[in-house]
Amino acid sequence: MKKVLIVDNSSFMRKFVKKIIEKDGLYTAVEAVDKVTAMEMFNSEKPDIVLLDLNMTESTMDGLEVLTDILKIAPAAVVFIMSAVGHQKVKDQCIELGAKGYISKPIDSGVLLKELGEY
Template sequence: MGKKILIVDDAMFMRKMIRKILEEDGYTDLEEARDGEAALELFEPFDPDLVLLDITMPGKSGLEVLEELLARRPQTKVVMCSAVGQESTVQQALTLGALDFIVKPFKPDEFKRTVAHYLR
């Protein structure tokens, strides 16, 4: 598909699940980061078209990473991934510049639709 996606989540099983869903949908240019620091290191060399960013991570939170990514490249497309019950944090992420959020656990079809929407 030619679109680059950066998956940022501290849970390996979640990164693997997201990767599997994306690969099933034809995406092949994928990178994974286990935390915010790794995401920031990968961001510029990888130059993703979309960042899927967990909110709650050790070290830098998803909100901190979001702010840094958008400071570096304001046109970056970021979709936050959050667990149910983080509505105020999700609202804060949207205010900071995230395009959308996906609530975990998510349904693969809804996830695919959201990703495809922002990669058009």
């Protein structure tokens, strides 16, 4: 069973994603609400996959910082961005920084499971 770290400031979104990925018993999920907790959980839980929201506060896209920090520690980490920010420039930036994919919100359960199934 693979472990997934879900990082999102929205408790609703974390629970929603967790329910989708744990449904078939292929994944187990741990959660983080902000960049500090995300890094603590990444270091302690050693997840196989990270699902990372870009906007964890009202004013910044601190998910980019978390992405960069995770990849500094573990360059081979599998990180997917989940975001409602749909600008192609932002998507391209995330991929250039090392994200394996970009999942648009609202989350489509089929798309999410397909992306995760590749890792």
